[in-house]
Amino acid sequence: MTRPSRLILVTGTGTEVGKTWVTAALSRRLRAFGIEVAARKPAQSFTPGDTATDAAVLGEATDTPADTVCPPHRWYPVPLAPPMAADTLQLAPILLDDLVAELDWPSDVAIGFVEGAGGLCSPIAHDGDTLSLAQRVRPDLVLLVTEPVLGVVSQVRLAARALTGHEVLVVLNRYDPSDEVHRRSRDWLTAIDALAVLTNHDLADTVDSDAAWRAISGEPPSARNP
Numbered sequence: 001m002t003r004p005s006r007l008i009l010v011t012g013t014g015t016e017v018g019k020t021w022v023t024a025a026l027s028r029r030l031r032a033f034g035i036e037v038a039a040r041k042p043a044q045s046f047t048p049g050d051t052a053t054d055a056a057v058l059g060e061a062t063d064t065p066a067d068t069v070c071p072p073h074r075w076y077p078v079p080l081a082p083p084m085a086a087d088t089l090q091l092a093p094i095l096l097d098d099l100v101a102e103l104d105w106p107s108d109v110a111i112g113f114v115e116g117a118g119g120l121c122s123p124i125a126h127d128g129d130t131l132s133l134a135q136r137v138r139p140d141l142v143l144l145v146t147e148p149v150l151g152v153v154s155q156v157r158l159a160a161r162a163l164t165g166h167e168v169l170v171v172l173n174r175y176d177p178s179d180e181v182h183r184r185s186r187d188w189l190t191a192i193d194a195l196a197v198l199t200n201h202d203l204a205d206t207v208d209s210d211a212a213w214r215a216i217s218g219e220p221p222s223a224r225n226p
């Protein structure tokens with residue numbers, strides 16, 4: 001398998017936290033800097049009739065057909081975890097080995113995103129979750145997307161402990177600096193838990209910021225080429 005120079009696995013503390021939005025926003029910003037970006041979704045499940053699937057959104061952000069982002073036989077139109085959706089549809093079991101083998105990358109990709117399904121420990125295959133996917137693909141960085149609502153500290157701590165050995169960047173999506181829960185949770189995760197934390201504002205507005213640039217690209221700010 002050709003591997004992107006930098007492989008970033010995108011997961012979350014749960015479903016509907018905005019993984020796809022974050023990945024698409026980052027992809028657009030990085031591409032605006034002239035960086036070759038690709039995104040892959042090994043399997044996706046969705047409500048029947050939904051055309052704005054994760055693969056479609058990531059494909060639009062990276063100028064790639066949705067069928068390339070996620071192979072058509074890994075589209076499961078049932079809003080359940082992919083292996084449960086496959087069972088509902090009476091399709092073959094999903095095996096983690098196959099999802100890994102199906103990850104195909106163009107040769108010139110600088111940053112490749114792989115987005116899981118649901119949260120870190122939601123089943124993506126019958127024999128694995130996104131945590132096992134991380135153990136298989138050995139990403140350079142894991143983006144852990146979450147929302148800074150009450151309870152987020154425990155969710156992030158659990159996920160970060162499960163991800164021991166991986167480089168983790170927490171992304172607080174839908175962050176509102178005027179909300180004390182958001183502000184204090186962010187400060188706690190940063191100061192007490194010593195986690196690397198960015199918000200959607202850092203990412204969407206300012207991959208141009210030095211901190212966000214360094215975290216995502218792995219390069220020093222001087223390497224940025226607007």
Ligand SMILES: C[C@@H]1NC(=O)N[C@@H]1CCCCCC(=O)O
Pocket residue numbers: 015043044045046047054078079080081082116117118119121122123
């Ligand atoms: C339908 C949605 N498609 C998708 O990719 N994630 C959602 C599924 C989330 C499954 C969560 C299973 C769990 O953790 O309980």
